Amino acid sequence: NAGVTQTPKFQVLKTGQSMTLQCAQDMNHEYMSWYRQDPGMGLRLIHYSVGAGITDQGEVPNGYNVSRSTTEDFPLRLLSAAPSQTSVYFCASSYRHSSTDTQYFGPGTRLTVL
Amino acid sequence: GQQLNQSPQSMFIQEGEDVSMNCTSSSIFNTWLWYKQEPGEGPVLLIALYKAGELTSNGRLTAQFGITRKDSFLNISASIPSDVGIYFCAGSNFGNEKLTFGTGTRLTIIP
Numbered sequence: 001n002a003g004v005t006q007t008p009k010f011q012v013l014k015t016g017q018s019m020t021l022q023c024a025q026d027m028n029h030e031y032m033s034w035y036r037q038d039p040g041m042g043l044r045l046i047h048y049s050v051g052a053g054i055t056d057q058g059e060v061p062n063g064y065n066v067s068r069s070t071t072e073d074f075p076l077r078l079l080s081a082a083p084s085q086t087s088v089y090f091c092a093s094s095y096r097h098s099s100t101d102t103q104y105f106g107p108g109t110r111l112t113v114l
Numbered sequence: 115g116q117q118l119n120q121s122p123q124s125m126f127i128q129e130g131e132d133v134s135m136n137c138t139s140s141s142i143f144n145t146w147l148w149y150k151q152e153p154g155e156g157p158v159l160l161i162a163l164y165k166a167g168e169l170t171s172n173g174r175l176t177a178q179f180g181i182t183r184k185d186s187f188l189n190i191s192a193s194i195p196s197d198v199g200i201y202f203c204a205g206s207n208f209g210n211e212k213l214t215f216g217t218g219t220r221l222t223i224i225p
Contacts (some may be wrong), residue, residue, distance in 0.1 A: 004156070035215075042118070042202060042215035043157070058212065090156050095189070100145070100164065105156025 001026050004106035006091050012112045013081040017064040021076040021109050023091030029104075031097040033058070034066065036087040037108075043090065049074055050097040081113045119218035120203055126222045133190040135219045136200060143205030146179050146186040147213070151200045159199075161188070190221075198223050 007022045025032065033048035035058075045058030049068040063085060065077040074093075078085060089109045094101040120137045127133060137146070145164055149157035161172050162185060163179035170177055174191045186203055203216040 040123075040217055042217045043204075043213075044215070045212055048212070092156070100158050100162070101160070105158070107154065108156055 001105045003027065004091055004104050006089075006106035006109050008109060009078060009107065012111050012114065013078075014114055017081050018077070018079050019081065021089055021091075021111070023076065023106060024072050025072045025074075025091075025093040025104070026072065027093065027095075027104070028071060029093035029095050030071070031095070031101070031103075032091065033103075034064070034074070034076045035090045035092065036043055036060065036085075037090060038087050041080075046076065048057065048087075048097075081111075083113045085111065086113045087111060118134055118203055118205060118214055120216040120219050122200075122219060123217070124220040124222070126224055127193055128224050129193060129195060131193055133197070133221060134187065135189075136185060136218045137203030137205075138185045139205060139214075140159055140184070142183040142207075143214075144183070144207045144208050146177070147204040148175075148188050148205075149175050149187070149202045149204060149215075151202065151218075153199070162184045193221075193223055195223055195225075197221060 004025045030051045034046040035043040037043050044060050047066040049055045055066050091106040092103045094103045148160045151157045161177040168179040176189045178187045200218045200220050202218050204213045206213050
């Protein structure tokens with residue numbers, strides 16, 4: 001198993017550009033989520049999905065869109081990038097949406113918006 | 115939203131020393147989790163705690179779920195170079211399974 005994979009690993013955007021961060025898992029996990037990590041602030045939940053076709057907002061959803069058309073993939077879209085979205089983005093998955101199920105994190109995407 | 119405060123923010127210790135860090139919350143959690151993040155990687159789960167007062171070990175790591183449900187502690191005994199990284203606590207509640215992460219404790223080991 002590859003676990004949770006994220007692409008790209010690094011990305012530089014100009015303000016106003018759009019892009020999609022890819023996330024895939026091969027563990028047949030129902031639950032997937034996106035976090036952003038900023039210095040001194042820990043990880044904050046952006047969006048999450050409890051199964052294919054179902055998504056919901058987390059703590060900091062503004063400026064981001066998600067969709068979950070398959071169990072395996074959970075892309076994160078930035079429609080119009082802003083410097084405030086400069087961050088490291090982590091995708092995570094777990095078998096169920098339960099605190100008793102271990103969340104597995106991907107290696108992260110480091111995004112810089114100029 | 116809920117805030118989890120971790121202390122200390124950073125630690126510089128010598129190899130072989132014991133390490134203690136804690137996490138406090140303004141509200142109650144039913145589940146406490148401790149993660150470790152190494153440079154360039156995502157967080158990895160170390161220990162999960164599900165009951166107030168619970169003490170759980172994983173090798174040289176020991177974590178406790180505070181009696182008040184508003185705090186948790188992580189101890190590392192006899193530190194080694196591979197313990198270097200950022201340690202995060204996280205909390206969640208039954209029925210609202212979203213994780214709230216702490217601000218992290220960065221551990222550096224001085225040779």
